[in-house]
Structures are given as structure tokens and as C-alpha cells.
Amino acid sequence: MMSGIQTELPFLRYCKYLPIPSIQRLFTADEYLLEYGTRAISNAKGQEGHTSNIFSTILDENEKDGSALSNKDVNLEAGNFIVAGSDTTAITLTYLIWAVLKQPRLQRDLEIEVQALAPDFADADLEALPLLNAVIEETLRLYGAAPASLPRMTPARGATISGYLIPGGTTVSTQAYTIHRDSTLFPNPDTCVISFLNLTQLLTEIKV
Amino acid sequence: MHYIHALHQSYGPIVRISPTEVAVADFDSFREIHKIKSGYLKSPWYQEFGPPGVFTMIDHHQHSKRRQLLARGFSKSYLRQNWAHMVKEKAEMAVGKIRRDAERGTADVLKWWTFYTTDTVGHLSFGESFHMLEQEEVGDRLPSPIDRRGTGC
Numbered sequence: 160m161m162s163g164i165q166t167e168l169p170f171l172r173y174c175k176y177l178p179i180p181s182i183q184r185l186f187t188a189d190e191y192l193l194e195y196g197t198r199a200i201s202n203a204k205g206q207e208g209h210t211s212n213i214f215s216t217i218l219d220e221n222e223k224d225g226s227a228l229s230n231k232d233v234n235l236e237a238g239n240f241i242v243a244g245s246d247t248t249a250i251t252l253t254y255l256i257w258a259v260l261k262q263p264r265l266q267r268d269l270e271i272e273v274q275a276l277a278p279d280f281a282d283a284d285l286e287a288l289p290l291l292n293a294v295i296e297e298t299l300r301l302y303g304a305a306p307a308s309l310p311r312m313t314p315a316r317g318a319t320i321s322g323y324l325i326p327g328g329t330t331v332s333t334q335a336y337t338i339h340r341d342s343t344l345f346p347n348p349d350t351c352v353i354s355f356l357n358l359t360q361l362l363t364e365i366k367v
Numbered sequence: 368m369h370y371i372h373a374l375h376q377s378y379g380p381i382v383r384i385s386p387t388e389v390a391v392a393d394f395d396s397f398r399e400i401h402k403i404k405s406g407y408l409k410s411p412w413y414q415e416f417g418p419p420g421v422f423t424m425i426d427h428h429q430h431s432k433r434r435q436l437l438a439r440g441f442s443k444s445y446l447r448q449n450w451a452h453m454v455k456e457k458a459e460m461a462v463g464k465i466r467r468d469a470e471r472g473t474a475d476v477l478k479w480w481t482f483y484t485t486d487t488v489g490h491l492s493f494g495e496s497f498h499m500l501e502q503e504e505v506g507d508r509l510p511s512p513i514d515r516r517g518t519g520c
Contacts, residue, residue: 212494213440213450228436235420236437237492243422244488249480256476282451307368308390310413314406320389320396321381330388330410331400337372337392344394 212237247304254302259294269294300339308332403427450491457487460500 380393461483468474482499
């Protein structure tokens with residue numbers, strides 16, 4: 160989280176030089192995480208033939224075709240997965256619960272759909288539930304945890320975007336927050352669950 | 368982000384927001400900019416995150432090579448076969464804790480989901496869970512600074 164904030168507010172990184180222990184710990188968390196990633200490597204290589212983490216398969220392949228992924232790379236990617244997969248998913252799931260609880264009819268319908276599952280249901284069974292999946296898509300549309308700009312650079316030769324000529328090397332940012340509320344794509348874009356059931360169909364139509 | 372959203376509402380889908388930056392909120396343009404080999408590269412903003420990983424790599428070939436390597440561990444069939452059980456087990460534990468707390472009064476849903484997602488992605492990436500769900504606290508398996516990420520405080 161702090162590394163994300165620091166990219167938005169670069170001057171904050173100097174805070175770690177402040178003589179306040181709690182602030183120093185906050186800003187050196189990334190370094191701790193990188194250190195912790197070495198465990199990913201030892202675990203991935205530890206047990207032969209056993210899938211101990213997602214890097215195991217990759218490292219197995221590596222042995223065969225030369226080392227394409229170094230220990231340092233595994234370390235870095237493992238740390239990044241933790242950052243990318245923890246707070247984001249937890250925040251979005253929390254919004255989902257909130258949005259459903261605010262709408263008792265939706266809550267009831269969703270509970271009916273989910274209760275019909277067999278006790279030993281698998282992932283594939285969940286994928287076949289239309290309302291559950293529409294609720295997830297709609298939550299991601301309105302409350303996705305990373306709705307900001309995804310900045311890109313225009314190619315050196317420049318580009319034409321919606322009729323505007325943009326010179327090469329210009330940053331173009333495209334924030335999901337706004338596109339997800341585009342009324343030409345989503346009727347009543349600010350209303351959660353205008354029609355959860357129509358949403359899946361809509362998403363198929365525009366092929367996101 | 369909300370400010371840029373307001374600018375789009377006043378001035379339309381293309382707004383110049385600094386001398387060197389244009390905000391784009393048009394769906395077709397979005398697709399053009401983000402499609403593979405569009406010629407648009409990630410802006411230098413991504414270099415702020417530190418050494419290049421799959422999220423920050425700017426060079427197209429370097430990125431696709433790394434992505435291809437990681438893809439083996441992220442295919443749906445591989446994940447279902449090897450990891451779905453672990454995810455389901457942790458999800459059930461998280462839901463159980465939320466139910467227990469709710470029956471006693473209030474449940475901190477964000478806290479339990481954070482323990483659930485952090486344990487899960489920790490197990491996937493490091494090969495061992497942080498066991499926050501079992502211990503019901505951040506615990507000492509994570510170096511202490513990270514608890515501030517985890518619980519969002």
C-alpha cells in the first residue's frame with residue numbers, strides 16, 4: 160500500500176528518514192517483504208514433485224530450459240503478488256457484502272441461488288451461477304480496488320485519439336472509474352444493480 | 368481521481384490535465400491504447416515501483432516473456448487442480464469467523480477478508496499461509512511493518 164501511495168506522492172519517501180520508529184517501519188515495509196520473498200524460493204525448490212507454491216511449476220520448467228527466472232525475480236514477483244492480491248481483493252469483497260446487504264431483494268435472490276449448490280460444490284459450479292457472477296462484475300465495475308489512471312505514452316509518431324492529434328511521448332491516462340460510469344455503456348451508471356441480470360449480457364455484447 | 372472524473376463530466380472524454388498528460392475516458396480509445404502491440408508503452412510512472420516485475424516492465428518483449436513464464440502457474444486448470452481446495456478452506460474459515468462475530472454483536476468484515484486474502488495469496492506465493500485466520504491477528508509470521516498494510520490502518 161505504501162509503495163502505491165509513494166508513487167502518487169513521491170516526496171513521502173523521504174519520511175523514512177524521520178527519526179520516528181513507527182513511520183520508519185511503515186516506509187521500509189517493502190524491504191521486509193522483499194526479504195520475506197526468499198522463503199518463496201526455498202519453498203518452491205524444497206519439496207521435489209510437490210506443488211508447494213505457484214512458482215514450483217515455473218522453476219521446474221526453468222531447470223529444463225535454462226534459468227529464465229532468477230531467485231531475485233521470484234522474490235520480487237512473490238512480494239508483488241502479496242501487495243496486488245491482499246488489500247485489493249479484501250476491499251472489493253467488503254464492498255460486495257455492503258452493496259448486497261443494502262438491497263434486501265437482491266440479497267434474498269442471491270441466497271436462493273447459492274443455497275441450491277451441492278455441499279461439495281467446486282469452482283466451476285460457482286462460475287455457472289448467473290446472479291452471483293453479475294454481482295461480482297457489478298461490484299468490480301463500481302467498487303474495483305484499482306480504478307485509477309493506468310498511464311501510457313503515445314507512440315513516438317504521435318496518435319489520433321477521438322479526433323484529437325496527440326504528440327508522441329505524451330502521457331495518456333485512462334481511469335477506469337470514469338469509463339465504468341459511462342452512460343453510453345451502462346444505463347444509470349451510478350446506480351448499483353440497475354439490472355444485475357442484464358449486466359452479464361451487456362458485458363458480453365461490448366466484449367470487455 | 369474524483370477531480371478528473373468531474374473534469375470529464377464538464378469537458379468530455381478527452382481532457383488535457385497537465386502540459387504533458389491527457390486524460391482519456393472514451394471506451395474505443397481505451398481499447399486502442401491498451402491493446403497489445405498498440406505502440407503505447409507504460410509511462411515512466413511505473414518505474415517508481417522499483418525493480419521491474421511483470422506489473423511494471425515497460426519493454427514489450429521482456430514483459431511478454433515474463434508473463435508467459437508466470438502464465439503456467441495462473442492457468443485456470445492448474446489453479447483448480449492444485450489450489451481451489453486451499454482457497455475454499457480459507458474462505459469457509461473466514462465466513463465462519465464473520466458469522467461468529469456477527470452473532471456476538473458486530474463483525475469487522477474488512478478485517479476478516481483481509482486475513483483471508485493475505486493468507487491465501489501468501490500461501491500461493493510463499494508456499495505457506497500466514498495463519499492470520501487461525502490466530503485471529505496479524506501475528507509474528509509476517510514482519511511487523513506489514514501488519515499496517517494488512518489491516519488497512
